[in-house]
Amino acid sequence: MNAGKTNITRRRNIERLMFLFFKIAAAVNGAALLTVLFFLVSRGWRAINWTFLTQAPMDSMTKGGILPCIAGTLYLGIGAIVVALPVGVASAIYLNEYARPGRLVRMVRLGINNLAGVPSVVFGLFGLAFFVVYMGMGVSILAGALALGAMSLPVVIGSTEEALRAVPDTYREASLGLGATKWQTIYRVVLPAALPGILTGGILGLSRAAGETAPIMFTAAVFYTPSLPRSIFDEVMALPYHIYVLATAGTEIEKTRHLQYGTALVLIALVLGLNFAAIIFRAKLRKKM
Amino acid sequence: MSEFRAGLTGGRSRRGMETSIKTGFFLVACASIITLGLIVVFLFWEGVPIFNRVSIRDFLFGIYWYPTDDPADFGIFPLIAASIAVTGLSSMISIPLGIFTALYLAEAASPRVREIVKPLVELLAALPSVVIGFFGMVVVAPFLQRLFDIPTGLNLFNASLMLAFMSIPTICSISEDAIFSVPKDLKEASLALGATHWETISRVMIPAAISGICTAVILGMSRAIGETMVVLMVAGGAAAVPESIFDPVRPMPASIAAEMAEAPFRGDHYYALFATGIVLFLFTLLFNMVAEYLSNRYRQVGAATL
Numbered sequence: 001m002n003a004g005k006t007n008i009t010r011r012r013n014i015e016r017l018m019f020l021f022f023k024i025a026a027a028v029n030g031a032a033l034l035t036v037l038f039f040l041v042s043r044g045w046r047a048i049n050w051t052f053l054t055q056a057p058m059d060s061m062t063k064g065g066i067l068p069c070i071a072g073t074l075y076l077g078i079g080a081i082v083v084a085l086p087v088g089v090a091s092a093i094y095l096n097e098y099a100r101p102g103r104l105v106r107m108v109r110l111g112i113n114n115l116a117g118v119p120s121v122v123f124g125l126f127g128l129a130f131f132v133v134y135m136g137m138g139v140s141i142l143a144g145a146l147a148l149g150a151m152s153l154p155v156v157i158g159s160t161e162e163a164l165r166a167v168p169d170t171y172r173e174a175s176l177g178l179g180a181t182k183w184q185t186i187y188r189v190v191l192p193a194a195l196p197g198i199l200t201g202g203i204l205g206l207s208r209a210a211g212e213t214a215p216i217m218f219t220a221a222v223f224y225t226p227s228l229p230r231s232i233f234d235e236v237m238a239l240p241y242h243i244y245v246l247a248t249a250g251t252e253i254e255k256t257r258h259l260q261y262g263t264a265l266v267l268i269a270l271v272l273g274l275n276f277a278a279i280i281f282r283a284k285l286r287k288k289m
Numbered sequence: 290m291s292e293f294r295a296g297l298t299g300g301r302s303r304r305g306m307e308t309s310i311k312t313g314f315f316l317v318a319c320a321s322i323i324t325l326g327l328i329v330v331f332l333f334w335e336g337v338p339i340f341n342r343v344s345i346r347d348f349l350f351g352i353y354w355y356p357t358d359d360p361a362d363f364g365i366f367p368l369i370a371a372s373i374a375v376t377g378l379s380s381m382i383s384i385p386l387g388i389f390t391a392l393y394l395a396e397a398a399s400p401r402v403r404e405i406v407k408p409l410v411e412l413l414a415a416l417p418s419v420v421i422g423f424f425g426m427v428v429v430a431p432f433l434q435r436l437f438d439i440p441t442g443l444n445l446f447n448a449s450l451m452l453a454f455m456s457i458p459t460i461c462s463i464s465e466d467a468i469f470s471v472p473k474d475l476k477e478a479s480l481a482l483g484a485t486h487w488e489t490i491s492r493v494m495i496p497a498a499i500s501g502i503c504t505a506v507i508l509g510m511s512r513a514i515g516e517t518m519v520v521l522m523v524a525g526g527a528a529a530v531p532e533s534i535f536d537p538v539r540p541m542p543a544s545i546a547a548e549m550a551e552a553p554f555r556g557d558h559y560y561a562l563f564a565t566g567i568v569l570f571l572f573t574l575l576f577n578m579v580a581e582y583l584s585n586r587y588r589q590v591g592a593a594t595l
Contacts, residue, residue, distance in 0.1 A: 018490075019397050029406075029410055107322065108319065118325070121566070122573075124549075125545065129332070183310045210417075248426075271415055272415060275415040
């Protein structure tokens with residue numbers, strides 16, 4: 001009897017210990033995120049002012065602002081989503097609404113999953129070999145946006161499929177029962193219902209594209225341009241690449257440290273702001289459905 | 290009569306249109322496969338010419354990477370070893386942390402805490418890699434240098450630490466899905482037999498969710514081996530086979546990203562970097578195929594197969 005009691009105490013203690021470990025693991029993750037944010041904000045906020053956000057760099061990058069980088073990142077991110085959103089949404093519609101299970105669909109899914117696993121630097125190499133050289137686009141916004149778009153495609157497909165799956169089948173049946181064709185049902189019933197979810201996916205894809213560096217290193221980004229880009233065939237400056245170059249190359253790494261923190265803070269604010277918007281958007285959506 | 294015919298042809302053209310719409314969507318859905326195919330074709334197109342200069346064997350197992358010397362050496366073994374080392378070391382950190390966090394979210398946390406912690410993990414995934422690299426460079430590296438009294442804080446250990454926090458969100462969210470989808474009656478049966486919650490988790494839920502957890506781990510590792518900016522900024526950049534966890538290293542993605550800008554167009558160095566890209570791509574392809582296989586092969590369908 002006594003032995004049984006100590007045994008159950010021991011088992012309870014092991015349980016308590018393991019649950020403590022779980023809690024610690026979760027806390028470590030939270031702490032990691034907060035530590036990164038703390039250092040960037042505390043060291044970066046002083047660099048941020050109106051001049052920093054609205055001027056071009058001056059005196060070989062040691063003064064002035066990062067306007068061309070902000071503009072370049074927006075062009076690239078929006079370009080990527082303009083490429084990835086239509087293709088991704090259409091792919092998801094095929095997979096979720098039209099496709100019957102079979103070898104063909106398995107192949108398409110395998111392709112998407114493997115595309116999602118391709119390293120970002122390989123997208124850079126691909127963009128260089130295919131868009132920049134073979135298609136003759138040169139180092140340009142267009143080539144960079146296409147490389148980033150290819151990279152974001154699986155993200156957009158995944159979130160669109162999730163949004164389409166969340167539309168109840170009764171919607172589809174009601175529409176088909178009224179004599180609408182499949183396409184009419186998709187276009188007038190399913191897509192409007194799934195639109196908020198699709199847009200959330202679009203925002204997440206945009207934020208991922210805006211934060212990536214490796215795919216644009218050989219396809220779009222340069223260290224310095226004398227003016228803002230005028231066409232999609234111009235090369236651009238971009239926030240992630242700017243951070244990388246300022247922090248690793250050049251002779252004045254220490255002197256530009258505050259600018260590096262400032263640039264990183266602007267990039268983080270942009271990316272996390274987009275993510276935050278998506279999370280809130282999605283939470284509201286769940287409540288409604 | 291004529292009205293009837295109009296209706297009939299209308300039906301036919303409607304059906305024809307439906308078919309062409311379906312075909313159109315199918316063609317667009319093939320874009321991912323086509324992109325993947327183009328990636329393979331162009332990597333090989335630009336990478337294979339290096340094998341006119343060095344044999345595949347010397348390329349993969351040569352231990353000297355001096356691409357700009359005359360004569361140049363193109364042996365990427367130090368780069369492969371570095372990639373494997375950072376991935377292995379980072380998994381030792383990310384696997385326990387990721388799975389424990391998943392268990393915390395799925396089993397231990399109250400709904401209110403969950404609502405706060407889960408978005409935090411998602412935001413961790415959203416941090417741009419260049420920012421994590423920058424953080425590792427300017428905050429973690431000096432800290433490690435002082436703490437362990439080592440010549441440089443930019444080394445294998447630092448890179449692995451940063452990579453671990455990039456792969457934790459992947460491991461955590463896929464594992465959590467797997468644990469969450471274990472049938473509730475399995476859990477309840479175990480608890481009803483008098484097992485503690487931890488015994489239920491370790492002997493019933495984890496075995497039932499193991500295929501999903503393995504998939505999560507492999508996808509997390511695949512993310513770590515392909516991650517570029519972190520290893521480019523934090524790993525230290527020395528192209529030598531590492532002997533200690535505080536050695537600076539140069540994993541494959543770092544080598545490609547750092548050297549491509551200076552490599553003469555379609556010179557040997559350029560081809561060698563593309564060939565390195567092929568090796569890297571094959572590594573991640575292998576990881577993804579294994580993950581795919583595991584998630585299909587050992588999928589827990591119901592309680593019956595346990």
